[in-house]
Every structure is written in structure tokens, then in C-alpha cells.
Amino acid sequence: MTKEEIFNQIKQKQSYLCVGLDTVLQKIPRHLHSEKDPVFEFNKQIIDATADFCVAYKPNTAFYEALGSKGWESLQKTLEYIPDTFFKIADAKRGDIGNTSQLYARAFFEQMQADAITVAPYMGKDSVTPFLGFPDKWVILLALTSNPGSADFQTTALTSEEMLFEKVISVSSKWADASQLMYVVGATKAEQFKHIRKLIPEHFLLVPGVGTQGGDLALLSQFGMNKYCGLLVNASRSVIYASNGKDFAVQAANETKRMQEEMAKYLEKYLV
Amino acid sequence: MTKEEIFNQIKQKQSYLCVGLDTVLQKIPRHLHSEKDPVFEFNKQIIDATADFCVAYKPNTAFYEALGSKGWESLQKTLEYIPDTFFKIADAKRGDIGNTSQLYARAFFEQMQADAITVAPYMGKDSVTPFLGFPDKWVILLALTSNPGSADFQTTALTSEEMLFEKVISVSSKWADASQLMYVVGATKAEQFKHIRKLIPEHFLLVPGVGTQGGDLALLSQFGMNKYCGLLVNASRSVIYASNGKDFAVQAANETKRMQEEMAKYLEKYLV
Numbered sequence: 001m002t003k004e005e006i007f008n009q010i011k012q013k014q015s016y017l018c019v020g021l022d023t024v025l026q027k028i029p030r031h032l033h034s035e036k037d038p039v040f041e042f043n044k045q046i047i048d049a050t051a052d053f054c055v056a057y058k059p060n061t062a063f064y065e066a067l068g069s070k071g072w073e074s075l076q077k078t079l080e081y082i083p084d085t086f087f088k089i090a091d092a093k094r095g096d097i098g099n100t101s102q103l104y105a106r107a108f109f110e111q112m113q114a115d116a117i118t119v120a121p122y123m124g125k126d127s128v129t130p131f132l133g134f135p136d137k138w139v140i141l142l143a144l145t146s147n148p149g150s151a152d153f154q155t156t157a158l159t160s161e162e163m164l165f166e167k168v169i170s171v172s173s174k175w176a177d178a179s180q181l182m183y184v185v186g187a188t189k190a191e192q193f194k195h196i197r198k199l200i201p202e203h204f205l206l207v208p209g210v211g212t213q214g215g216d217l218a219l220l221s222q223f224g225m226n227k228y229c230g231l232l233v234n235a236s237r238s239v240i241y242a243s244n245g246k247d248f249a250v251q252a253a254n255e256t257k258r259m260q261e262e263m264a265k266y267l268e269k270y271l272v
Numbered sequence: 273m274t275k276e277e278i279f280n281q282i283k284q285k286q287s288y289l290c291v292g293l294d295t296v297l298q299k300i301p302r303h304l305h306s307e308k309d310p311v312f313e314f315n316k317q318i319i320d321a322t323a324d325f326c327v328a329y330k331p332n333t334a335f336y337e338a339l340g341s342k343g344w345e346s347l348q349k350t351l352e353y354i355p356d357t358f359f360k361i362a363d364a365k366r367g368d369i370g371n372t373s374q375l376y377a378r379a380f381f382e383q384m385q386a387d388a389i390t391v392a393p394y395m396g397k398d399s400v401t402p403f404l405g406f407p408d409k410w411v412i413l414l415a416l417t418s419n420p421g422s423a424d425f426q427t428t429a430l431t432s433e434e435m436l437f438e439k440v441i442s443v444s445s446k447w448a449d450a451s452q453l454m455y456v457v458g459a460t461k462a463e464q465f466k467h468i469r470k471l472i473p474e475h476f477l478l479v480p481g482v483g484t485q486g487g488d489l490a491l492l493s494q495f496g497m498n499k500y501c502g503l504l505v506n507a508s509r510s511v512i513y514a515s516n517g518k519d520f521a522v523q524a525a526n527e528t529k530r531m532q533e534e535m536a537k538y539l540e541k542y543l544v
Contacts, residue, residue: 022372062368066375068348068383072341095392096334096365097419100294103338111340120367120392122414124421142394147369149396152443156430164425164436171424 014264018056020236049249053256056087146186146209178202187215193223211238221266286536290328292508321521325528328359362386418458418481450474459487465495483510493538
């Protein structure tokens with residue numbers, strides 16, 4: 001999927017919402033447990049209910065791996081079910097030496113038909129570039145994550161001017177341009193978006209941490225938006241577990257609609 | 273598996289070799305392709321042939337994920353096949369926010385019955401600690417990897433005294449002691465082992481990069497060994513692809529025997 005295609009979807013739907021499919025078997029409403037593949041059935045109904053209000057879906061692979069090879073099948077079926085007009089992100093946080101990253105790339109881009117994969121930067125350039133050899137496929141590199149542990153290494157000062165995550169951004173942004181590379185920047189760090197936009201004005205940012213983790217959608221939209229919107233804001237638990245009853249899909253639709261309407265306002269206000 | 277149990281195996285076998293099961297379908301000898309599960313059959317024969325000369329096995333999960341849910345099954349069967357006297361490492365390089373890391377931990381420690389998992393440090397403490405809640409299970413944290421990209425961020429100077437990987441070691445070594453935490457330190461950085469041993473005299477180091485990647489076994493053994501040996505040296509491609517003919521298992525045995533005999537000498541010489 002190209003940058004322009006993503007932007008077109010955002011304009012059409014007036015939304016830059018990504019729904020995180022972090023599906024836990026134990027949290028799926030009871031009436032679905034008799035289905036042959038409850039995880040897939042849950043995802044399918046969530047996708048059907050939320051498709052009008054979001055532009056991307058992001059299954060986190062951990063939730064599927066926890067169920068073994070059966071979970072892996074549910075993940076594959078889920079990615080196949082999502083229509084191709086959506087940006088499909090495998091939130092896998094992979095990264096390994098070159099020949100190994102190459103295999104991960106094939107697993108997620110060819111086997112799974114994902115458009116993008118999240119990658120951890122610690123192992124450097126040759127762990128990331130194998131993911132960049134696939135046309136219209138994307139790397140989403142971890143820069144500044146939304147969790148408390150981001151303070152352990154990511155915000156370590158290298159000089160009085162630069163923290164580690166800023167070096168990660170400035171070094172890696174030479175490996176690929178904004179048509180293949182995005183960054184994860186947590187919504188809980190909204191004050192950082194202004195500065196990050198100076199380093200990378202053009203790149204899309206994938207923003208977790210709105211919803212359950214408490215990030216500020218208004219603020220990050222104000223500071224983070226660029227002329228292509230440049231933001232994909234993820235919500236997982238606040239959407240997919242909006243209700244644990246038979247109305248789970250209706251409530252998920254309501255929650256995504258609420259976020260979409262808020263996003264429409266910010267697009268009106270901040271899109272350059 | 274406890275530290276003492278690992279050390280006992282090392283003494284018994286006079287070996288600190290770990291065999292990396294990085295099995296690529298295309299590289300498996302032809303005569304195995306008619307098997308129902310060629311990947312598992314290959315691993316099984318490699319394990320049978322090398323078991324006398326090594327103390328650990330390390331499948332890298334990428335090689336199995338590349339084959340989809342079928343590969344995931346081959347991985348599970350392989351881990352089940354390895355006898356419990358061996359230290360079983362899932363080389364997964366995972367790491368995510370707390371609730372997600374928890375799921376990866378369950379996938380690898382409970383579903384897969386691995387003894388250890390490799391974890392990337394970039395997301396900090398709360399991405400690592402969920403893996404530490406399982407008795408006699410281990411985290412092996414990436415510190416200084418064997419690939420060229422390790423120079424991009426890992427060896428970045430934080431002060432005139434400290435590089436990033438050293439901060440990763442000194443900070444994370446407070447999260448767990450040497451009975452639960454190991455570090456990945458690449459063999460291609462043998463000159464660093466002396467210094468690393470000052471930071472963490474007690475911890476085991478998992479050392480990739482001997483064999484195909486060219487690390488120096490003599491030097492790293494001299495600088496890296498401690499009173500529990502403290503080293504698990506991995507060889508993957510140089511062992512499992514020692515031959516691509518019908519004699520692949522025999523040649524794998526020869527290569528591991530050669531390494532074991534070299535290791536026996538270093539244990540004699542350097543074990544404190």
C-alpha cells in the first residue's frame with residue numbers, strides 16, 4: 001500500500017484510526033466460545049463493525065503465538081479477512097541478523113500478506129534493511145514507546161542535544177524514506193511530537209497509547225499532523241473490549257465512531 | 273533448568289556448545305523432502321547426531337514462522353523432542369509492553385516448554401520483567417550482538433566511560449540475578465569480554481558468531497569464562513549445514529565433536 005493510498009483512505013473516512021486486534025481468548029464474549037475458531041470469529045465481527053471508522057488494523061502477534069499453531073492460523077485468517085483497502089500492520093516487534101530478518105520479512109509480507117511490520121531498532125541497520133526490499137511494504141520502527149520502560153534506554157541522553165530515540169530516528173531515516181518507513185511514537189509522550197516533527201516532517205507515525213494507556217489525542221494531533229496527516233493512532237483494548245457481552249461489536253462500533261468523529265475535527269483543524 | 277544443572281551438564285560433557293537449529297526448508301538434504309514434516313525430521317536427526325557434544329539447542333523462531341502454522345508445529349515438535357537434560361533456548365528476540373510480553377512468556381515457556389527466550393532490551397524494564405516470573409526459566413537479553421549493525425546503536429557512547437550496551441547490562445542486571453538472566457554477547461567482539469566480565473562476573477553469556485560469522489573461540493573462552501563456565505557458545509550454519517548430502521548428520525556430529533574437543537581444552541585451561 002502506498003503513502004498516497006493510505007492518505008486517500010484517511011481523507012475518505014475522515015479517520016486516522018487503527019484498531020488493534022489484541023485478542024485474548026479469555027476475554028472473548030461467552031457466546032462465541034462454541035465457534036470453531038473463536039478468535040477469528042471475534043476478529044471478524046470486530047472488523048465488520050468498525051470498518052467504516054478506521055483505516056488500519058494491527059494484530060499484535062503475541063496474542064496469537066500464545067495459542068500455538070492454532071493461534072497462528074487465526075492470525076493468518078484474520079489478515080486474509082481484512083479488505084485490501086485497509087493498512088494491515090503485523091505488530092511483531094521483530095529484528096535479527098540479516099539472513100534471519102529476511103525470513104521474518106517473508107513470513108509477514110508474503111505468507112501473511114501484511115502491509116507493514118513493527119521492528120525493534122537495537123540490532124541496527126542490517127537487522128532492518130531486509131524488511132525494506134518489498135515494494136509497497138513498510139517497516140514501522142520503534143522509536144519512543146508508550147510504556148514506562150521507555151525511560152530506561154530510549155530517553156537516555158547521548159549529548160545535551162540528543163536522546164537515544166532521536167538518534168534512532170535520525171540514523172534510521174537515512175535507511176529509507178517516508179514511502180517505506182514509519183515510526184512508533186507513543187501517545188503518552190505528546191509533548192515530544194513537536195520536536196520529532198522537526199527530525200522527520202514527512203514520515204507517518206504509528207501512535208499507540210490512546211485509550212487504556214491514557215494518551216491525549218487532541219494534543220498529539222495538533223503537534224503530530226503533517227500534510228499527509230502522517231498519523232495512525234491505535235486503540236486496542238478500549239475498542240475490542242468496549243463490552244464483553246453479546247453487544248461487543250455494537251459497542252466497538254460506537255467507540256470507533258466516537259474516535260472517528262473526534263479525528264474528523266482535528267483533520268479539519270490541523271491538516272496542513 | 274537451574275544454573276547448577278547447566279553447569280553440571282557442561283562438566284559432564286566437557287562442552288559449552290549450543291547448536292542453533294536455524295532450519296531452512298530449501299537447505300534440507302533432498303532425501304528428506306518426502307517426509308511428512310521435513311523440518312522436524314531434519315532437526316530430529318541433527319539432535320540425535322549432536323547430543324553427545326553439546327549442552328543446549330537454540331531454534332531461531334524466524335525460520336519456523338517463515339513456514340506459517342506448519343512451521344510453528346515443527347518448532348513445537350522439535351522443542352518437545354529435545355531431552356530435558358538440554359537447555360532449550362527459543363531465539364525469538366521478543367519484547368513488548370507488559371501485558372503483551374506476558375503472553376510471549378506463556379507462549380514460549382508454557383506452550384513450547386522452552387527454558388529460555390532471547391529478549392530485546394529497547395522497550396525497557398516492564399517489557400522484560402514479565403518473562404522473569406517463571407521458576408527456573410531464563411531471559412537472555414540482547415547486549416552486544418554479532419552483526420555489523422551492532423555499531424549503529426549498541427556501541428554508541430553515552431559518556432566517555434560507557435556505551436549503550438554497557439548501560440543495558442548494568443541497568444538490567446538489577447532486574448534479576450545470574451540465576452534467571454543471561455546476556456547475548458557476540459563472539460565477533462571477543463576483546464569486549466574482559467570488560468563485560470567486570471560488569472557481570474556471575475552471569476552466563478550466550479555467544480553467537482563463532483563458525484560462519486568468524487568469532488574467535490579461544491579468545492572469548494579465555495576472557496569470558498567464569499567459575500560456572502558462564503558461556504554457551506552457539507554454532508548454527510557451520511553445524512547443521514556441514515554437508516547437504518545424505519551424510520549431513522554424520523558431518524554435523526563431526527563438526528560438533530571438533531568444537532567439543534576444543535572446548536574441553538579451554539575448560540581445562542580457563543575454568544576458575
